[in-house]
Amino acid sequence: MTGVKGMLGAVVTAPLVALARVLEVPLRLWQRLTGQGGMVAFFLLPNMAIFTLFVLLPLVINIAYSMTTGAALFLPERTYVGAAQYERLLRCTDYTNLMTCQEDQFWIALRNTGTFVVLQVTLLIVAATITALILNRALRALSFWRAVFFFPVLLSPVVVGLIWRWILDRNGVLNAALVGMGMDPVNWLLERNYAFSAAIGVTIWAHLGFFALILLAGLQAIPRDLYEAAEMDGTKPARVFWRITLPLLMPNMLVVIVLALIRAVQVFDEAYVLTGGGPGTATLFLTQYIYEVGFASLLKNPGLAAAASILMGGVLIVLTLLQLALGKRNERKGRLK
Amino acid sequence: MSRALAFLTRRKGGDAWDWTDVFTFLWLGSAVFIMFGPALWLVLSSFKSPAQLAEFPPTLLPYEAQTVVVEGFDRPLPLFSVTDEAGTRTLAEVRRVGTVAQMVDPENPGEVQRVNIANRTPVREVGFSWGNYLDPFLRFDFLNYTKNSIFVTGVATLITLLTNSMAAFALSKYEFRGRGFVVVLIIATLMIPLSVILVPLYSIVSGVGLINSLWGVILPTVATPTGVFLLRQYMLTIPDELLEAARMDHASEWQIYWRIVLPLTAPALAVLAIFSVVWRWNDFLWPLIVLSRQEVYTLQVGLNAYAGELNVQWHYLLAMTVITMIPVVLVFIFLQRFITAGIAGTGLK
Numbered sequence: 258m259t260g261v262k263g264m265l266g267a268v269v270t271a272p273l274v275a276l277a278r279v280l281e282v283p284l285r286l287w288q289r290l291t292g293q294g295g296m297v298a299f300f301l302l303p304n305m306a307i308f309t310l311f312v313l314l315p316l317v318i319n320i321a322y323s324m325t326t327g328a329a330l331f332l333p334e335r336t337y338v339g340a341a342q343y344e345r346l347l348r349c350t351d352y353t354n355l356m357t358c359q360e361d362q363f364w365i366a367l368r369n370t371g372t373f374v375v376l377q378v379t380l381l382i383v384a385a386t387i388t389a390l391i392l393n394r395a396l397r398a399l400s401f402w403r404a405v406f407f408f409p410v411l412l413s414p415v416v417v418g419l420i421w422r423w424i425l426d427r428n429g430v431l432n433a434a435l436v437g438m439g440m441d442p443v444n445w446l447l448e449r450n451y452a453f454s455a456a457i458g459v460t461i462w463a464h465l466g467f468f469a470l471i472l473l474a475g476l477q478a479i480p481r482d483l484y485e486a487a488e489m490d491g492t493k494p495a496r497v498f499w500r501i502t503l504p505l506l507m508p509n510m511l512v513v514i515v516l517a518l519i520r521a522v523q524v525f526d527e528a529y530v531l532t533g534g535g536p537g538t539a540t541l542f543l544t545q546y547i548y549e550v551g552f553a554s555l556l557k558n559p560g561l562a563a564a565a566s567i568l569m570g571g572v573l574i575v576l577t578l579l580q581l582a583l584g585k586r587n588e589r590k591g592r593l594k
Numbered sequence: 595m596s597r598a599l600a601f602l603t604r605r606k607g608g609d610a611w612d613w614t615d616v617f618t619f620l621w622l623g624s625a626v627f628i629m630f631g632p633a634l635w636l637v638l639s640s641f642k643s644p645a646q647l648a649e650f651p652p653t654l655l656p657y658e659a660q661t662v663v664v665e666g667f668d669r670p671l672p673l674f675s676v677t678d679e680a681g682t683r684t685l686a687e688v689r690r691v692g693t694v695a696q697m698v699d700p701e702n703p704g705e706v707q708r709v710n711i712a713n714r715t716p717v718r719e720v721g722f723s724w725g726n727y728l729d730p731f732l733r734f735d736f737l738n739y740t741k742n743s744i745f746v747t748g749v750a751t752l753i754t755l756l757t758n759s760m761a762a763f764a765l766s767k768y769e770f771r772g773r774g775f776v777v778v779l780i781i782a783t784l785m786i787p788l789s790v791i792l793v794p795l796y797s798i799v800s801g802v803g804l805i806n807s808l809w810g811v812i813l814p815t816v817a818t819p820t821g822v823f824l825l826r827q828y829m830l831t832i833p834d835e836l837l838e839a840a841r842m843d844h845a846s847e848w849q850i851y852w853r854i855v856l857p858l859t860a861p862a863l864a865v866l867a868i869f870s871v872v873w874r875w876n877d878f879l880w881p882l883i884v885l886s887r888q889e890v891y892t893l894q895v896g897l898n899a900y901a902g903e904l905n906v907q908w909h910y911l912l913a914m915t916v917i918t919m920i921p922v923v924l925v926f927i928f929l930q931r932f933i934t935a936g937i938a939g940t941g942l943k
Contacts, residue, residue, distance in 0.1 A: 273756060277852040284848040296847040297768045304761035305776070308817035310802075312783055315794035322794050330797050388625075391618050402622060404930060405629050411922045411933070412633075413876035415894045419901055419915045420632045423639065423908070430635055433651035462628070470937050494614070523789050526878045530898060544789045544879070551793045552883050563793040570790035581781075 323564035328557060335560070342564035363565060365538045366546035369453075373542065374521040377457045381517055384465055386510075389472035390502075403473075407466035414463070418530025421459045422446065425531075446532055449539035456528040456540050463527055464520070468513050475509030476502070508583070515580040522572055543569050633919070640912035641722040647908050658721030662686050664703045671698075674714040684717060685709065726913035735888055736914055739896035743875060743918075746811050746892055751870040753816045755863060762825035763851050767837060777826075780819045788814075788880055796883060810884045811892070815874065821866050828862035829855060865936040868929050875921055893918045 288296050318332055323342055325335035349358035358364045388406055396402055409417065424431050425445035432442035445451045479502065487497045503510075525544035528534075534541040534549075543565070551562030639647065641656040661670035664686050671686035674697065685697035688706065695709050730736040765777055788795070795814060796805075804810030832855060840850050856863070878894045885895055897918060900911050926933075 272752065274852075276756075277848075281846070281848060285846045288846055288848070293768065293847065294770065297764050297770050300760040300764035300851070301776070304757040304817050304822065307757065307813060308780075308783075308819070310798065311795060311814035312786065312791070312817060312819075313779075315791035315798055316783070316786060318797075319791055319794045322797075330800055332794075332797065387621065391621055394618060396618075396622075400930075402625075403934060404926075405622075405625055407930070407934065408629060408633070408926060411872055411876075411926050412919060413878065413894055413922065415876075415878055415897050416915055416919050419897065419911065420636045422901070423912065424632055424635060428648070428650040428652075430652055436651060462632075466629075467937060470934055519787075523787050525789065530901065533902070547789060547792060548879070548883070552796070559793045559797075566790050566792060570786075573787065573790065 319563050319567060319570075323560060323567050326558075326560045328559075330559070338560070342560045343568075345561065346564055346568070360561070362538065362541065362550075363546055366541045366543045369539070369541055370522065370524065370543045373453075373457065373524060374518060377460055377521050377524075378514065378517045380457065381461045381464065381468060381521075382510075382514060384461060385468035385472055385513065388465065388469040389476055392469065392473050393476040403466075403470070406469050409463045410466045412463065414526030415530050417459060417463045418527045421455065421462075422531055425455055447536050449536060452532050452536055452539050456524075456531060459531055460521075460524060460527050464517075468517060471513050471516075472506065472509055475506045479505045508586075511583045512580065515576055515583065519573060519576050519580070522569065522576070636912060636919075637916055640726055640909075640916045641724075642726075642909065643723045644907070644909045647912075655720050656722055657718035658723070660717045660719060662700050664698060664700050666703050671700075673700075673717040674709075675717050676709050676714045678709065678713040685714070687714075723909065726909045727917070730910045730914050734910070735891070736893075736896065736917075738889060739891050739893045740917070742808055742890060743893040746808055746877075746881075747871055747874040749808075750812045750816055750874045751867055753812065754818060754821055754870045755867055757816060758818065758821035758866065759825050759856060759859065759863065760851065761822050762829055763855055765822070766826045766829040767832075767834070767855070780822055783819050792879075792883065799884060805884055806887045806890055807884075808890060808892075811877070811881045812874075814880065815877065818870075821870070824866055825859060825862050828859055832858050865932055868925060868932055869936065872922060872925060 284296075284299070287299065291298075321332060322335075324337060324339055325332070326338045326341065327335050329335050346360050346363050348360075349355070349364070351357045355361055355364040355368065392399065392402055392406075412420075423429060426432075427442070427444055427447075429445075431445065436442055443451060445455055483501050483505075484497065487501060492500075523544050524542050525548070528540055528542060529545055532540040534545050547562045547566050547569070550565065551557065551559050638654065638656065639652070642652075643656075643658065646653070646657060660673040662673050663670050667688070671688065673684060673686055674695075676683055676685050676697065683699070685707065686700050688696045688698055690696070690711065693711050695711050695714060697707050697709050697714075698705065699707070731740075765773060765780075799805060799810045799814065804813065836854060836858075837850050840854055845853070876894065877892070878898070881892050881895050882898065885891055888896075888899075891899065893914075897911070897914055900906075900914070
């Protein structure tokens with residue numbers, strides 16, 4: 258273990274150490290010329306330059322971008338159209354029938370994403386809570402069990418998508434099991450409701466361990482003497498759960514719920530590799546809509562994609578602010594203790 | 595029997611089993627099956643030949659048809675086990691005409707027997723189709739994809755560690771005007787996902803001429819606010835007296851950074867390095883957009899392109915999926931403790 262760690266560490270640090278040594282003399286000179294202020298600038302510059310160019314700038318020009326039209330890539334070459342892209346996205350002649358919307362694909366993606374978020378987050382949180390409660394039961398070989406649930410978290414979304422595509426294939430092992438039990442095989446990825454359920458199930462499979470781990474950390478922080486006191490009073494287990502475990506787990510639980518919501522709103526890669534958005538538009542989600550309108554379809558419309566991404570960003574900002582507020586509240590509570 | 599059962603179900607403290615124990619047992623039991631099963635099935639399937647992958651229902655283990663070299667025939671003949679009125683015997687097939695197979699006994703190749711194909715089953719034994727793994731590297735571009743993925747992962751991680759730790763150092767150990775603003779800015783963008791800035795980011799990357807370049811994949815990902823945030827939180831716990839003492843000894847600010855602060859930040863750097871490797875290795879959406887030429891595909895993009903073909907060659911695809919999975923599985927096996935500690939402590943992912 259230490260051998261592997263040491264070797265990995267050496268491989269990573271060797272080039273950095275060499276670089277640091279080379280820089281020592283010129284930087285001493287720079288420090289003499291510009292003082293500490295110059296050094297602060299030097300330390301900040303690389304990261305902030307990349308950050309500004311590739312995170313801040315896109316964020317700012319995205320708004321401008323969403324108010325332009327045409328196929329040109331660069332902002333100055335694009336035609337200003339005001340809120341026309343938003344209007345196009347949001348206009349429907351009859352809001353009870355999505356097919357009458359100008360951008361019916363956007364509305365379908367919106368509806369699919371909404372349904373997905375509600376179902377996936379609910380099931381995911383319930384499963385993660387059960388898993389955390391079970392892992393918290395002073396099991397033997399806890400690290401093994403933790404690994405069982407955590408293992409898929411690190412897999413790439415493409416790998417996850419392909420693993421399950423292979424299992425859910427028409428001639429896949431799941432259908433073989435069904436036939437073996439005397440049932441009819443099912444076209445898992447080619448029937449709307451099954452494909453949608455598969456997207457939910459597969460994303461839960463991939464992320465369950467991550468959320469269970471955060472909840473487990475919360476459970477382990479609950480003082481044992483509370484449980485001992487409850488036991489001495491002869492409190493029923495269900496009551497212990499509702500009166501002790503859940504309230505004390507709440508801070509972690511809220512963070513986990515918001516994190517799960519943020520992720521679910523952006524669902525893309527696993528589902529895309531699994532179903533490609535199909536059958537038809539049954540598993541078309543917002544991020545895929547943005548990707549297709551902005552990059553993949555023949556009639557590219559970057560302005561429309563930018564407008565859609567800003568609408569999605571709005572939802573995410575609300576969720577993020579919620580998370581920061583919750584984090585602050587937890588911090589204050591922690592300090593009070 | 596009942597005593598054995600009582601022994602097996604005995605619990606610490608002598609309590610009786612209640613429904614929560616049964617539930618725990620069921621939950622963990624099915625978890626082993628559901629969590630490990632799919633990956634295991636992928637690995638087993640990746641060693642099967644195309645003909646075997648098309649079989650329904652599939653076999654658990656990969657098998658290979660046995661062949662035999664028979665005198666008087668140039669190529670090896672497939673072996674079959676034949677059962678009919680004449681009894682059960684092992685024969686080699688010469689050719690097949692309609693529903694009748696012409697077969698010979700390998701011991702006695704002179705006499706050709708006619709067998710109904712319903713009466714024969716191929717003789718197989720467990721065998722691995724290593725070609726599934728070799729061919730994509732030799733005949734297709736997968737060697738290239740792998741190199742690209744390794745390059746992106748390695749370079750991005752090195753740059754991430756260097757730039758993030760420098761910025762975190764400046765933001766934690768110096769007082770300057772606008773420091774609070776920069777910190778707030780970084781925290782505010784902590785949660786801005788890529789999918790929100792796809793379109794303008796593409797125009798910027800294209801503006802600096804990095805479309806279809808691996809650097810176009812690397813650079814937008816390296817200034818991770820998460821990394822700066824994590825390292826800064828850690829560096830804040832390093833006492834300033836250490837830095838003051840070094841300044842007394844005429845250490846330059848740069849030396850203080852890399853000789854004093856960096857070594858003390860090693861645990862946080864290790865966590866960031868592990869996460870960066872996993873993130874960059876697994877990145878999909880952004881490489882998918884930036885890389886449209888096959889020579890620059892990373893493994894993830896290459897796999898997706900391969901899976902999207904009209905006629906999916908599953909035997910190659912499955913093997914390459916296993917290859918793509920290997921580095922992450924190694925990271926998981928050796929460094930699991932760092933990762934779980936990192937997540938439980940910071941909610942990082």
